[in-house]
Amino acid sequence: xxxxxxxxKIARVVGDAPxxxxxxxxxxxxxxGRMWTEVKVRRVTGKEVEDYMEALGRGERPMPPMFECxxxxxxxxxxxxxxAIDEAVVPFLPRRLKAAAEQNPPAAGxxxxx
Numbered sequence: 001x002x003x004x005x006x007x008x009k010i011a012r013v014v015g016d017a018p019x020x021x022x023x024x025x026x027x028x029x030x031x032x033g034r035m036w037t038e039v040k041v042r043r044v045t046g047k048e049v050e051d052y053m054e055a056l057g058r059g060e061r062p063m064p065p066m067f068e069c070x071x072x073x074x075x076x077x078x079x080x081x082x083x084a085i086d087e088a089v090v091p092f093l094p095r096r097l098k099a100a101a102e103q104n105p106p107a108a109g110x111x112x113x114x
Contacts, residue, residue, distance in 0.1 A: 019043045023088045027078035031070060040068040041089040049094060066092060 013019065020042035028037040044052075048065040055062040063071040066089050074082065090098065 021088055023085050025081045027081055031073050036073050039085055043092045
């Protein structure tokens, strides 16, 4: 008897509001054979926020899901580039995280989980 393939249904956000932005790096980095000249920042799903907050609660230091780069790249980034990325992500934060970010601007590093 042949195995029946089950199609997984995927929900996706639709709409006209921007959900991501590319931030160019003034000081590119090389990591694991790849040159990082820009980083995408984006809105996150409720599940991504849930997973991130649970990891923080366990004492882990996860990479914030709104930054699309490895932790090693983010940690090694020139501070001016890191500040630009932290600033660029604020409009994409969910309301529950945006309030915390506005009380503690990027200079405090709160959006980075550090």
